[in-house]
Amino acid sequence: xxxxxxxxxxxxxxxxxxxxxxxxxxxxxxxxxxxxxxxxxxxxxxxxxxxxxxxxxxxxxxxxxxxxxxxxxxxxxxxxxxxxxxxxxxxxxxxxxxxxxxxxxxxxxxxxxxxxxxxxxxxxxxxxxxxxxxxxxxxxxxxxxxxxxxxxxxxxxxxxxxxxxxxxxxxxxxxxxxxxxxxxxxxxxxxxxxxxxxxxxxxxxxxxxxxxxxxxxxxxxxxxxxxxxxxxxxxxxxxxxxxxxxxxxxxxxxxxxxxxxxxxxxxxxxxxxxxxxxxxxxxxxxxxxxxxxxxxxxx
Amino acid sequence: xxxxxxxxxxxxxxxxxxxxxxxxxxxxxxxxxxxxxxxxxxxxxxxxxxxxxxxxxxxxxxxxxxxxxxxxxxxxxxxxxxxxxxxxxxxxxxxxxxxxxxxxxxxxxxxxxxxxxxxxxxxxxxxxxxxxxxxxxxxxxxxxxxxxxxxxxxxxxxxxxxxxxxxxxxxxxxxxxxxxxxxxxxxxxxxxxxxxxxxxxxxxxxxxxxxxxxxxxxxxxxxxxxxxxxxxxxxxxxxxxxxxxxxxxxxxxxxxxxxxxxxxxxxxxxxxxxxxxx
Numbered sequence: 001x002x003x004x005x006x007x008x009x010x011x012x013x014x015x016x017x018x019x020x021x022x023x024x025x026x027x028x029x030x031x032x033x034x035x036x037x038x039x040x041x042x043x044x045x046x047x048x049x050x051x052x053x054x055x056x057x058x059x060x061x062x063x064x065x066x067x068x069x070x071x072x073x074x075x076x077x078x079x080x081x082x083x084x085x086x087x088x089x090x091x092x093x094x095x096x097x098x099x100x101x102x103x104x105x106x107x108x109x110x111x112x113x114x115x116x117x118x119x120x121x122x123x124x125x126x127x128x129x130x131x132x133x134x135x136x137x138x139x140x141x142x143x144x145x146x147x148x149x150x151x152x153x154x155x156x157x158x159x160x161x162x163x164x165x166x167x168x169x170x171x172x173x174x175x176x177x178x179x180x181x182x183x184x185x186x187x188x189x190x191x192x193x194x195x196x197x198x199x200x201x202x203x204x205x206x207x208x209x210x211x212x213x214x215x216x217x218x219x220x221x222x223x224x225x226x227x228x229x230x231x232x233x234x235x236x237x238x239x240x241x242x243x244x245x246x247x248x249x250x251x252x253x254x255x256x257x258x259x260x261x262x263x264x265x266x267x268x269x270x271x272x273x274x275x276x277x278x279x280x281x282x283x284x285x286x287x288x289x290x291x292x293x294x295x296x297x298x299x
Numbered sequence: 300x301x302x303x304x305x306x307x308x309x310x311x312x313x314x315x316x317x318x319x320x321x322x323x324x325x326x327x328x329x330x331x332x333x334x335x336x337x338x339x340x341x342x343x344x345x346x347x348x349x350x351x352x353x354x355x356x357x358x359x360x361x362x363x364x365x366x367x368x369x370x371x372x373x374x375x376x377x378x379x380x381x382x383x384x385x386x387x388x389x390x391x392x393x394x395x396x397x398x399x400x401x402x403x404x405x406x407x408x409x410x411x412x413x414x415x416x417x418x419x420x421x422x423x424x425x426x427x428x429x430x431x432x433x434x435x436x437x438x439x440x441x442x443x444x445x446x447x448x449x450x451x452x453x454x455x456x457x458x459x460x461x462x463x464x465x466x467x468x469x470x471x472x473x474x475x476x477x478x479x480x481x482x483x484x485x486x487x488x489x490x491x492x493x494x495x496x497x498x499x500x501x502x503x504x505x506x507x508x509x510x511x512x513x514x515x516x517x518x519x520x521x522x523x524x525x526x527x528x529x530x531x532x533x534x535x536x537x538x539x540x541x542x543x544x545x546x547x548x549x550x551x552x553x554x555x556x557x558x559x560x561x562x563x564x565x566x567x568x569x570x571x572x573x574x575x576x577x
Binding site for chain 2 (some may be wrong): 047050051052053054070071073074076078080081082083084085086087088089093096097098100101102103143
């Protein structure tokens with residue numbers, strides 16, 4: 001069964017068309033990386049899923065039921081933009097308010113559990129307004145985890161998290177899907193998303209460009225040869241004249257994306273008096289795949 | 300293989316119970332509520348006492364009231380007021396109450412709390428009902444502190460105490476009951492102007508002062524309708540709960556307050572259902 005099934009979703013704000021016939025399928029148990037540029041319609045889609053804004057057209061089904069259905073909605077955990085907490089109340093009181101909203105019976109125990117999970121039990125007595133951005137994000141994640149949600153919708157949850165926070169979140173999200181829950185997570189930190197996502201959806205201009213599994217992404221990512229030479233300028237000039245796409249990456253490697261064997265490149269450089277000091281084969285990651293896809297979409 | 304998931308739908312009473320629990324918890328944990336309780340007590344005491352103070356030439360001003368209970372309710376239903384004395388009674392609670400409701404509900408939106416709420420509580424009617432009841436309770440409490448402040452101020456000013464106790468109790472009860480209708484109106488106004496905090500405070504103040512009743516009173520008079528027709532409005536019924544009230548007044552207050560509460564709750568729910576929440 002699909003946890004989320006969206007068909008031909010449209011939404012406009014005045015003259016601005018935010019979503020133009022968006023289709024999206026999130027299988028149950030998936031960690032769905034929802035990717036797109038700023039203003040592409042990610043948050044709008046997530047807000048519609050959560051019932052915060054109304055769609056103009058199309059359908060949204062959660063676990064086979066309309067997204068307005070109380071049964072499913074009562075089992076959702078949400079972090080949209082920033083956590084909805086009262087600034088003058090303590091972290092603990094804010095958590096207890098959310099626990100009461102969710103009608104959690106053993107609220108204190110459950111709140112302690114989720115605060116421990118995000119390593120925030122020590123800050124329970126702090127006023128929410130005195131928490132740092134990273135702490136607020138952790139509180140938002142803890143709040144979304146209250147009541148063992150079956151569907152988690154997280155909008156930019158990694159923002160402001162430190163390395164430890166990101167590792168904790170990876171562990172939590174991986175654990176929660178083992179119980180059958182589904183996670184939709186949008187983020188611009190693609191490197192981090194790549195470590196946990198099992199499915200991807202890439203949106204642009206209110207339309208889904210591509211949906212794929214992590215395996216399909218792996219297969220779609222092009223391979224390249226990365227090399228270093230004694231005379232990098234000469235190597236770049238030569239390779240650029242021989243191959244269609246040669247670029248220098250941030251680590252100082254020359255990347256050749258054409259289908260060619262390592263030996264052939266080494267030979268060509270050697271014949272022109274250029275010594276190769278290091279050569280390896282690699283694959284582009286999600287970030288580069290996404291950038292390539294956006295470039296193609298713009299064309 | 301995917302695991303079987305079971306979804307349990309909460310009943311109406313479960314939802315309302317949890318939402319009321321949260322709203323009352325917030326009410327008792329916000330300084331705002333206690334500040335408005337104190338304001339409600341101070342205002343009648345001040346109005347009673349200030350008029351007894353001597354002016355610059357050493358003469359005392361003419362007292363606004365002759366009786367302690369006139370600060371609680373007017374002597375007779377005065378739909379169109381002619382002096383501050385006609386106006387300054389427990390109905391002022393409905394003005395302070397409007398501002399308090401605007402701040403209370405405004406915090407829901409400003410903090411983003413409604414995001415958490417409306418995701419899990421899909422029924423917008425729950426929100427309207429819960430907010431109306433919580434704010435009605437707050438305004439009823441303000442009526443009681445107003446009563447205490449009024450009695451204290453009246454005693455200090457040395458006003459007379461004689462009163463028809465039955466009418467006084469009915470007037471106080473009538474005004475407390477009217478809190479529900481007023482709270483529903485303010486909740487409704489705050490739903491309409493939820494994105495504009497200043498406008499919702501202004502609108503609540505505007506409606507609370509009962510300025511609109513002046514226009515309606517003129518229409519009623521031109522149509523030769525009885526002045527009691529104005530009791531169908533929240534302000535009219537609130538004014539009607541005066542020191543000459545009888546059991547009929549109380550029944551009218553109950554009807555009017557509940558009828559308007561129902562209308563505003565239905566209208567507010569409709570608007571929330573049809574518009575984007577956040």
